[in-house]
Amino acid sequence: MKQIIIVVLVFLFIGCNSDVDKSFSNEKLEFYFNEAYNTNLSNQKREKYVDSALKIVEKQNDKDTLKTKNYFKVANRYFMLLEYEKYKQVTKKILSISLLNQDTLSLAKAEYYLGDYYFALSKNDSAYYYFLSAEKKYKTTKDKSNLANTILHKAYILLYEKDFLGSETETIRVLNLATKLNDNSLIYECYVNLGSSLLGLGNYNKALEYHQKALKQIEYVEDPNYHSILKAQTYNNIGFVYLSTSDFAEAIKNFSQGLKIDNIKNQHLVLYAALLDNYAYSNFKNKTSYNETDFIESLKIRDSINDIAGKINSRIHLVEYYLSKKDTLKAIQLNDEANRLAKESHYNKEVLTTLDFYTKLKPKEGLKYAKEYIKLNDSLQQQERLTRNKLARIEFETDEIIVEKEAISNQIKVILISSLLIFSFGILFYIILFQRSKHKELLFNQEQQKANEEIYKLMLDKQDEIDEVKKKEKLRISQELHDSIMNKLAGTRLNLFILSKKRDDETIQKCLEHINGIQNIEKEIRTIAHELHNESFLTKGSFRSLLEQLLQNQKETYQTECECSIDEEETFETISAQVKMNVYRIIQEILNNINKHANASKISVSLYIKEGFLYLHIADNGIGFKVSKLKSGIGLKNMDSRAEAINGKLTIKSEKNKGTSVRLKVKL
Secondary structure, X not given: OHHHHHHHHHHHHHHXXXXXXXXXXXXHHHHHHHHHOOXXXXXXXXXXHHHHHHHHHHOOOOOOHHHHHHHHHHHHHHHHOOOHHHHHHHHHHHHHHHHHHOOHHHHHHHHHHHHHHHHHOOOHHHHHHHHHHHHHHHHOOOOHHHHHHHHHHHHHHHHHOOOHHHHHHHHHHHHHHHHHHOOHHHHHHHHHHHHHHHHHOOOHHHHHHHHHHHHHHHHHOOOHHHHHHHHHHHHHHHHHHHHHOOOHHHHXXXXXXXXXXXXXXXXXXXXXXXXXXXXXXXXXXXXXXXXXXXXXXXXHHHHHOOOHHHHHHHHHHHHHHHHHOOOHHHHHHHHXXXXXXXXXXXXXXXXXXXXXXXXXXXXXXXXXHHHHHHHHHHHHHHHXXXXXXXXXXXXXXXXXXXXXXXXXXXXXXXHHHHHHHHHHHHHHHHHHHXXXXXXXXXXXXXXXXXXXXXXXXXXXXXXXXXXXXXXXXXXXXXXXXXXXXXXXXXXXXXXXXXXXXXXOHHHHHHHHHHHHHHHHHHHHHHHHHHHHHHHHHHHOOOHHHHHHHHHHHHHHHOOOEEEEEEOOHHHHOOOOHHHHHHHHHHHHHHHHHHHHHHOOOEEEEEEEEEOOEEEEEEEEOOXXXXXXXXXXXXXXXXXXXXXXXXXXXXXXXXXXXXXXEEEEEEEO
16 A cells, blocks of 8 residues: 555656646746847847747647647747748748648648748749638638738738739728728728728829828727837828829928837837938928938948848939939949849849939930830839739639649549458458468367377476486586595695694695695596586576676675676577587686786676677776787687687777777677
């Protein structure tokens, strides 16, 4: 009863420790996630916190839905830090786990994340494919919120590719869903995208109307922390519409409103730089009092944060500014930089703008730049048409693939059912044949049993004869030991006992004769030992137990630490007695040499069988010796002789003060 209580307590203790460890990991994970959002830290520090969170999440069980949720949290934080490749790697892991768990919602969300990844890299065809795939999956679920967000991102791509009408159509679909869901943040985003789409279509009044709606909608957005950023963004959008209609006074008013928002510079540096640049440009176009200060500040910010689009636009605005000031050198320098950046980043619209400026900045080469402008403009128009067609084709082909998948799925079902039927008949046929075979085997075993019983009786009779011979031999040896050796030893002991009484020269001389007699006794003992020699490894306990006894004696007799590793007894069952005997003697001789000469504090012994070979390795940390100067004594010669007798190879390696290693390899 006491033992049962102890076992229960141990399990409770282990269980409690497991819960404590899990709780501790969750606390660390939550801490890392929170610190990743800490804007007071550097991006490098925040990224390290996300890396640490990822290591914890990777150790969680793939079947646990919490792992998938935590992976999404990790991905979100990488995206926020613009670590797009890490974001993609984590999203791919989510896809893999979601497929394994057949989790449709997580699959759809992961594809949506991949769409964001490609959209951020301006690979719009790949982004559109993943958004479309996610949309198809969300339509099969009740998750209307994520469905709406996915369609809206499709609309963003269409806007980017100048399919303004398509973008407007998709955004209206989302707005209907968002209104039903009462999702105020999503309604705001729809108003913003509708304003941008209508601006692209040249419908400026409607564009302003939707941007104004977006401004009012901000008050209903649940998270007040985003209100200031959203307002600044909306004022920038409204100002841009006025800038497009050349209503520079209204543009200045709205850009100014955006810049007045508290702490916008610290909250969103990219947006602040855009507002400042647009504000400066509007003042410049309005011909009010202005200078280049705001332009320069915006450019410095955009260069420092590597805002590519911003860097190009700031330079283009400054080119126009310096051109009006007739500062041609500065204008050419900035236009060269803008042209290079635009080409490197494939901002083709901005490339066109820089080419147009070159016709004014370098009038002698104007014709060359004009031709380049026309060629690129025609190419871009064709490319835009091709891209829009490509996106439409992606949508059409995706629907075709779904139909094909359903057809293939039906075919697979038919093949699977047919295979199961064939397999069932095969199993039935096999069982019938197997039963017949078992019946024949049973009859054979019965006959074999009778034959074995007869053989066993003969073996018992033979074993009795062997036991009788062994008994007589043991009796003979015991008699010899008792009658001969014991008597001689007793006589020698009595004759040597006189040394305790008398120690004159005559007595010592007589005693020396008896000491020499001890050698004769040794020879008799050796003769008896040789008679038992070949039988000992056949009749005594297991080979492993003999080795363990030898090593145990070593440990008890000497202070040297002895570590041993010996295979299980079953491994040695098939080895001949001759091999066992010689291996045993070699181990005995090596240990004897170490005890005599090595002055070692540690010995390690390893004996095992692998792939048809027996391996012995004995090493010590003693004083060692030079193998090249090794004088072959009787012990070493005997070891070589024993190794050769069992078809083995003995290797000795040693260095002074670095110990000795002896290896034996025997082919079995």
